Amino acid sequence: MTLFLAHAGHWITTIAYFLPVVAFLVWLAFTQWRERRRSGSAR
């Protein structure tokens, strides 16, 4: 755990690089879920 936290500088920065991808995928998943829900209620 100590080692994990000691290297936090490395992995937090790495996560920061990939946050836009995560944010985009979350938005995409939400959009698809909403569309499916809409088309389900339309039927």
Next chain:
Amino acid sequence: MLDLLLAHGLVSRADLPIPEWLFAWAAAMVLVVSFVALAVLWPKPRLQDAGRRPVPRLLSRVLTSVPAEIVCGLVGVALLVAVVYTGLRGTQSSTANFAPTFVYVIFWLGLVPVSVLLGDVFRAFNPWRAIGRTVAWVARLAARGDLPAPLAYPERLGRWPAAAGILAFAALELVASNGDRPENVAIATLVYSGLTFVAMALYGVEAWIERGEAFSVYFNLFSRLSPVERREGEVGLRKPLSGLAALDPLPGTVALLAVMIGSVTFDGASEAPLWTGMAPDIASFFGDLGLSPSTALEATFALGLIAAIAIVYALYRLGIAGARSVGGGFDANRLAGEFIHSLVPIALAYVAAHYLTLLLYQGQAIAFLASDPLGDGSDLFGTADQTIDYGVIGANATWYWQVGFVVAGHVAALTLAHDRAIAIYKEARQAVRSQYWMLAVMVGFTSLALWLLSQANA
């Protein structure tokens, strides 16, 4: 690993106005804005028809003339001979011998921007094509007539031989512990030449050059970004990017692009703390299996290279699976082929950004290596005393150029994918929705590229 390839990690940045990771966020925003702009302002396909304008007839005639082909072919053959001769007979110091710098920097990296600007230049200088055509011409003269027709190139082979060739080259560069040793560069060149001649004898010179010869296929892909093209014996200008839209998605093309992007990805990742922390453990695992320390290290790097290629391949196929989920009735392989051309600007962005400083710094070494190719103290052109000027580009300027290449490459990729989507989907809405997934892939590749670049100087 290659001493000279480490040169691209020479600079470090200390005074950027914002943290490097924030550039990834900004790049992602640029992509999203570009995506919206394309959806609104680009309602009809514009790149699918590769219309072109001829250049002045005299210029076209000179460029495509037989004497020009002969001169270019001779230059290519002379350079091939120089690589083999200097590699075998010169000093075995990779930085003092002509062969490694010429092959890994001038040929492999330098020809990329030349192809993007001027078109398929390598086709003219290709030494294997020149030798193959000359041998065929001599054989026809000796036989006093036409030679037996070569075998038909198997359709299912597609670009697979080229993918295998580029993978082998990447392995020599990034995996082999002595891949930069001049003698090994020369032997690899001889082996590759032998295989190429056998394949050309079997399937014909032009068929093999167009589909199987790794470097012809590699540089041809980049040349499709160029507005300059040679078609039906004439030189002309075409719409930028339209050459890629005309790319035939032969079998093996997806694998080839995955190798092209994955090998650069691994080269960058191999400098990251994530890999440098993990590699010794993997090497010790291979050592426990009985491999020597050097072979264990090579096995570790081979594993890393394959993993990087697999990640790139998986990322693309994931995007395709997502695009397929919006409907349209396409199967996954058809969609993968339809959009594969959009990965070429990404491959270019990766190469340009990752190897910018290597090309600018180590590329200068060719001035003194050409004068003293064997490393024996000769001075053929009076440039043996020249040195590398590391001030040609500053650290911050390098970073901005790298970010620029990455963003421009991905915007070009988005444009190509969008244009193809509106060409193949019946409904505009479906086309745009399919591109949400390609946008996710592009944002992923952008973040990965900038992370890798940051790791090179971490």
